[in-house]
Amino acid sequence: MQAKNIDPCLTYYVYAYLNLPEVQKAIHANVTNIKLFDWEPCSDVINWNDYAITTIPILRELVDSIVRVWMYSGHIDGRVPFTSTLASLGTMKMETKALWRPWFHEGEVGGYIQVFKGDLTFVTVRGAGHMVPSNQPGRALSLISHFLTRTPLPDKP
Known part of the structure; x- marks a missing residue:
């Protein structure tokens, strides 16, 4: 089931909301009250030259330290295609515990899991782009709920 009634102005609402002084105070953001720049999703003000080229070493460290990790991607994500994530995971040369299979939500294939x-x-979400909760809120909630309750995603409709 496709998400319905997604407001194309959502970005404007988020921008306005996150620039409200009471919101910034509540989330402990902009504690110095700098008025030079508004909050925005991306900015050229800060140039990050010290970021990692890949997160694979961090992911390897988490997996080796026995931290449970779920990664997910939308099937139609043009920014970070799920095929690229799967290829990156392949560089870790980990053994498969459970083969690639569909998972279900509300009687439909919700995506695939390995x-x-x-x-x-690694979980994919059918019908979702880069912003999975915005594109497929029901499937995203199911994914997060199963992660938090340590239950497997359904393998039957």
Whole structure:
């Protein structure tokens, strides 16, 4: 089921909301009350030259330290295609614990899942782009709920 009634002005609402002084105070943002720049999703003000080229070493450290990790991607994500994430995971050379299979939500295929040894799970979400909760809120909630309750995603409709 496709998400319905997504407001195309959502970005404007988020921008306005996150620039409200009471919101910034509540989330402990802009505690110095700098008025030079508004909050925005991306900015050229800060140039990050010290970021990691890949998160694979961090992911490897988490998996090796027995932290349960679920990664997810939308099927139609043009920014970070799920095929690229799967290829990156392949560089870690982890054994498969559970083969690639569909998972279900409300009687439909919600996406696909593969589990690797070391407690790393990769999940795709059908019909979602880069912003999975905005594109497929029901499927996103199901995914997060199953992660938090440590229950497997349904393998039957």
